[in-house]
Amino acid sequence: MATIYDVSILAGVSLATVSRVMNKNTNVSEKTKKKVQDAMEQLGYRPSSIAQSLASNCSNSIGVLVSQLNGPFYGAMMTEIESALRNANKHVIIAAGHSDEAQEREAVEFLLDRGCDALILDVEALSDDYLIALSQKRTPIVLINRYISEIADRCIHLNNVLGGYLATKHVLSHGHTKLAYIAGPLLKPDARERLEGHKKALAEHDVNFDDTLFYEGNFFEPSGSDAMEYLLKQDTHFTCVICANDQMASGAISVSLEHNVMVPEQLSFIGYDNFPFPKYISPKLSTVSNPIQEMGKMAALWVLKNVYKKPDINIVNTFTPQLILRDSVNNNQ
Amino acid sequence: MATIYDVSILAGVSLATVSRVMNKNTNVSEKTKKKVQDAMEQLGYRPSSIAQSLASNCSNSIGVLVSQLNGPFYGAMMTEIESALRNANKHVIIAAGHSDEAQEREAVEFLLDRGCDALILDVEALSDDYLIALSQKRTPIVLINRYISEIADRCIHLNNVLGGYLATKHVLSHGHTKLAYIAGPLLKPDARERLEGHKKALAEHDVNFDDTLFYEGNFFEPSGSDAMEYLLKQDTHFTCVICANDQMASGAISVSLEHNVMVPEQLSFIGYDNFPFPKYISPKLSTVSNPIQEMGKMAALWVLKNVYKKPDINIVNTFTPQLILRDSVNNNQ
DNA sequence: CTGTTAGCGCATTCAG
């Protein structure tokens, strides 16, 4: 591998001059610049980003920590982050935290030790306090899918309360008042906020929240099935099931159909997240959008703006969910 | 940030000794080791992996280049790669090539410039020649989902010919002889190999390959729909559609149902990949497994064994697909 | 078993 030194020899200039033409800031005469560039070309010179990092104290790497790498959401998010950052010639180091506090913490330290210039975190298990403390250290962090008021400017998040509100409002407007609710794990803020929005809509319509028609799932499909089994055993009648995400909705609909309860004729469903279901499932699930790609991209832009000082970038911290109406909610007469 | 130098001062030893206790290879007396460890603890010392990389000429980073980061497959693969590598205290730098030759090439160079110790590549557009040449350079590479005979030991791949063969054999054994085939893009080896297996099974059963019942899709769901529209317009009768992947099968089934062709009563379907469909779709698609996670993990193990010289690792280069029988193939009388 | 001495490849003062 040719080094900057080899280039300087071949070009007949000093090491510093070669460095200058690489970092095209200071003035170099056209002639010497050309000489240097020719030499670089001739040697097939590629700067060592590691040496650059050590000397400049800037690694050009961004750590990205997510709960999982699989599933439709994180992949979409990673796609946007990677492309935005690589276009800026930064590289992304990934880690998965698996929604476990110890693993998340370990991953953060791992990324920090790697000399990342910034961290993009989509974490669920780490406490607010930990994150607030982390945000005050040397390495800047930005949070996706999480809102902590003390560091609101570093949070890129979805208005989940509004999303929950919109979903419930929608089914209420279709005449449903006997509502079941399948929640996500309430230790996750997402799940709590969606539920909060649900209750807010209920309150506005003077509809009571019925504890017997409430089930706390874990956001995965099987827990939706479990929830539905539970609900069908209750004595209380209901005409609509509101699910805190589409995957649980999928599990719940499955069980519903197995019990010969027609969807949406006898029972309506609404989900959350706009999960990319295959084309031929029926009914098509009405749901609430979750613009995770845009949020990922925004986190990358945040880093570009605040860490690498790119101007002309506008940061949007709060994203707004939207209703996506399809075929799973019927009018209730 | 405390440096190794600070630690050496506090511990009252030399710089080299501190380095030794970190890289626990050479012998250090228990007492001095303890002194050093105490000093490290007291200072909250964390070694700079960048400086380590520069000095040792080993970055402990592995570049992973995939076509896409989203979708159910690459996410699952990345999960395994990340966890296997991080357990070994290596980090993974990701890049997406988007099945485009220029982008893939650029990504490879990007990762190389980053000083990766090895590259794990799941690429489709780069030519065999390019990859063979690349494999002879300094940085070791390992290929996933691809077989190039010249560098077979660096290929971790699925026996797609066998998979295609098994799928077709299965439907033939159920009495289907009028078969339609929806292929993937034939410029991708996966697609060609699956088709090859299909033809091999046909030949064994003396069934002719019917050009009018062949459609080349692109592995995405909409092309499956297009394919089905095309097939239904043909005059030739067929009782079964073999799809080169599940996503196209999904699109095709969708169109089939729209045209009131019952699945599997009137028309059978078989897919490929074992895509994680939601629980409640019907019929459940019979398909061929694609153990992409295991292949990802194996690629990581390959790197651990061949680059970081971990012994006791057995590498399996070729994975064997298996039939997964569900409800989308009927007996044809 | 431990200390001394050179670099790794580059950025960045400071002179000139």
Next chain:
DNA sequence: CTGAATGCGCTAACAG
């Protein structure tokens, strides 16, 4: 506009 010198934090001979 350009060159010489210094150091980023660590590893790796080489002595002792």
